[in-house]
Amino acid sequence: MNTEDLAIKLSQHRTAEGFTFDCQRISGEVEVLQVEMNGFDGFPVFITQTQFQIICIVYLWTEDEIKTDRRTEMLEMMLDTSISIPLSSYARVGDRYVLFGALSVRSDLEKVVEEVVMLNENAVDVVSAMEDFLV
């Protein structure tokens, strides 16, 4: 399933909870799909595909947004809580902290949908829980 196919299928999908998806392709050196969930006010999820994986990313915050004196505490908290977050993990790309989920490129639409919904819910919980570390 390439990015175009995924965009079409996601746009036509409605979950059992009534969520639908707005997809927007961002063209560049690599193809990226921006997915917004209707029915849940959260963060945009960016989906990109590599040779073996479909990677779904939510951009959380940048280095500039972290309270300098609490940075270490925040990093430790992220390490401590990472395993508790279902299907998602933390990472940093450049100066941006992200929450992401990785799937096999052979995953079907249901799995991608599950990932997008779960990632969005996780991201809201994470930002809410880490709010005190941010300026």
Added chain:
Amino acid sequence: MSDDKQDPNKDNKSEGKSDNKAGVGKNILEKIMNVIREDSRALSEAVMDSRGTRIHERQIEVAKDSIKQAKRAITDELAKELQSSRKLKIINERVDQQEQRIIDALSQDDEALAFELATEMVELEQDRDTEAAILRSHELHLGHLTRQMEQTERTLMELERQLAMVQTTADIQKATDVITQSFAKADAKMLSAKRSLERIRRKQQQIDQQYEVDEGWEEPKELPASKKSIADQAKDGAADVLKRIIDKD
């Protein structure tokens, strides 16, 4: 290059030995870590230039080629093994028959025939031993080729996994650049986490309020029945219609 073709595992093995005991996987991750530490944005180029991706890609090609060759050799060897096995089966059947003939000759006290048959039997047994040795050699060679192919498959899988690590790191950096550029082009900035959270909370509050309104809303009760019956209302209406028509005239 020719050395590589003969042994696709050679580069990988030596690389593993020269790096550390933890294996080549860690080595690639260490390279990625070094590039990230140096704050290079051009990860893919950096790793490619520093004995990374490019070499792995070549090794992958060599390994794939080696697997193809091994598969062909295994097919040939399987055919030879089957042929040898059939030959041996035929010889064994002939040995059994010869043995029966000797028993028959001995039971008829025909020692001369028995001796002649026994002489032939010696030749047959020599043929059988030779063929059995050939078959064993084919089996050994087949086992060796299979193990070699499995080893190359494992090497290939490991190389591809390492390459995927490098490519994923580079691709995600590129994707982030693409997203950031897209936001810049649209003259929109990615909201800070706190502002996003505020927006989400405001929206959630609106939804909660809407729920409260929805819960407070009651289904309209049945309208009170009009004191006049429908028949009476029709009579009044009919009188009005008549009056209007008479007035027209």
